[in-house]
Amino acid sequence: MTGAQAPGRLLAVSDLHAAVGENKQLVEDLRPDGPQDWLVVAGDVAEIASDIEKTLALLADRFAQVVWTPGNHELWTHPSDPLTLRGEERYRYLVEMCRGLGVLTPEDPYPVFRGEGGPCTIAPLFLLYDYSWLPDGARSKADGLAVAEATGIAFTDEYLLHPDPYASREEWCAARVADTERRLAAVDPSLPLVLVNHYPLVREPTRVLHHPHLAMWCGTRRTEDWHRRFPVSCVLYGHLHIPRRTVHDGVPFHEVSVGYPREWRRHGHPRGILRRIDPRKDAR
Numbered sequence: 001m002t003g004a005q006a007p008g009r010l011l012a013v014s015d016l017h018a019a020v021g022e023n024k025q026l027v028e029d030l031r032p033d034g035p036q037d038w039l040v041v042a043g044d045v046a047e048i049a050s051d052i053e054k055t056l057a058l059l060a061d062r063f064a065q066v067v068w069t070p071g072n073h074e075l076w077t078h079p080s081d082p083l084t085l086r087g088e089e090r091y092r093y094l095v096e097m098c099r100g101l102g103v104l105t106p107e108d109p110y111p112v113f114r115g116e117g118g119p120c121t122i123a124p125l126f127l128l129y130d131y132s133w134l135p136d137g138a139r140s141k142a143d144g145l146a147v148a149e150a151t152g153i154a155f156t157d158e159y160l161l162h163p164d165p166y167a168s169r170e171e172w173c174a175a176r177v178a179d180t181e182r183r184l185a186a187v188d189p190s191l192p193l194v195l196v197n198h199y200p201l202v203r204e205p206t207r208v209l210h211h212p213h214l215a216m217w218c219g220t221r222r223t224e225d226w227h228r229r230f231p232v233s234c235v236l237y238g239h240l241h242i243p244r245r246t247v248h249d250g251v252p253f254h255e256v257s258v259g260y261p262r263e264w265r266r267h268g269h270p271r272g273i274l275r276r277i278d279p280r281k282d283a284r
Contacts, residue, residue, distance in 0.1 A: 008036025008064055008115035010122075011274040014198065014238025015044040015071065015257035018055040022261045026273060027055055032063050038113055039063040039274070040122065042238045042256060043071025043198030049083040052094065057101050066103045067111065069124040070094060071198040071239060072217070076160035087164030087172070091126070106180075110187060113194075117278035120233060121187055125180055125197040127223060128173035133203045133215040141170075147213045155217040177222045184230050192233030192279045200237045201226050202248050205255060209240065227251040234282035236275075243271060252282045 011032070018027045032039070039059055045068070046052045052074055060066045074094060077086045085093050095105045104111055106126040112119050131141040138144045148154040157169070166172040187193060200206065201223040206215035218239060227235055227249060234252045241259035245252055256275045258264055 006034050006036070007118075008038055008113075009033055010038050010040065010113055010115060010117060010120075010194075010277045010279065011063075012040040012042065012196075012236045012254065012256040012277050013258060013274050014042035014236075015241060015259050016041070016046070016055065017044060017073070017258070017260060018046045019048065019051045020260060023258065026258065027058070030059065030062070030274065036064045036115055038065045038067065038115065038122075040124070040194075040196050040236055040256075040277070041066060041068045042196050042236055043069055044073045044238060044257075045071075047073045047076050047078045048081045049094070049097070053097055053101070056098060056103050060101045060103050065111070066101075067105075067122055067124050067196065068098055068103050069106050069126055069196050069198055072155070072157050072161055076156070077162055078160060086162040087166070089164065110183070112191065113279070117280045120192040120194055120279035122194050122196065123184065123187065125195060127176050127180060127197055127199065127220065128169055129199060129217055130170040130173040130220045130222070131216045132221040133206065133219060135213040135216070138213075141216070144213060144216045148216070151211060151213065153211050153214070155214065157217060173220055174222075177220065184226070187230070189231045191231070192282070193231045194233055194236065194277065194279050195226065195230075196236045197223075198237060199239050200253065200255070201235055202253070204248060205237075205240060205242070205246055205253065208242060227253075233279040234277065236277065243267070243269070243275075 106124045110123045134144045135147045163169045163172045199219040238257035
C-alpha cells in the first residue's frame, strides 16, 4: 500500500519446542512480515515454564498480537522444572504469565482480527482429550492402553500431565468442552470464526499416524461437529507434527506445527514456518 500502513496478516505456528536443538535458532529467527501482523501459537511452545515465558515474550515483542493456547507439553509437570504446579493450577499460572506479556489465552474474550482477510473472530481453545478415539477393535480406554502397552509407544502425558483437581484427564476434558461450547454459542455469527486448538477437532487427520493408537491422546469425539455447528471459517491445530491442509465438510483444517528437527529436516517447511491464514478466503 502507498501512503498508508499495510494491513496486518494472520500467521500461525505450533509445536515450536523452543528448547530443543536447532529449534532454538528457528524461534530466534521468527519475524513478522509487517508491524501489524498477528501470530497464533497453537501449543507446545516448550516444557519448562521459564522457556515458555522467554519464548512467548520474544514473540510478543515482535508481533502486534500473540494468541496462545496450550499444548500437552506446557501442561507437563516436568521433573527438571522448578515450577512444580500441577494440572489446573499450572494452566492458570501460565494464563497469568501470558497476560503479563500481553499474550491472549483461552481465558480471555475472543479477539476480532481486522487485518488482511478480516474481520474475523479468533477463538483459542483449551480442550484436552478423553481417549474416545480408540484403536480399531478396542471397546474401552483399558483396551486402548493395552494396545499402547503392547507396542511400547504411549504419550509421556501418562506420567507428566496431571489432571488435578479433576479425577482424570477425561473429566478435565469434559469440563473444558462444556465451558467452551457455551462460549462459542455466544459468538457473533456474522463474523467468520477461526478455531485454534492444539489438537485436531476431528479424528480424520490422525488416520495417517504411523501408530494409529496414538489418536487416543489427540482429541475427543465431543468436538467432531463443531466446524459444522458454529460459523467456522477454518481450524488451526498442531500436535501431530504433520504440517498440511485438509478439508472436512468444506472447512479447511490447517496443521501448523514445526515439530522436532529430525521431522522438519525431512519436509523442509514447504509452506513456511509461519503459516499465513486468510479467513475470508477460507470461509464457506
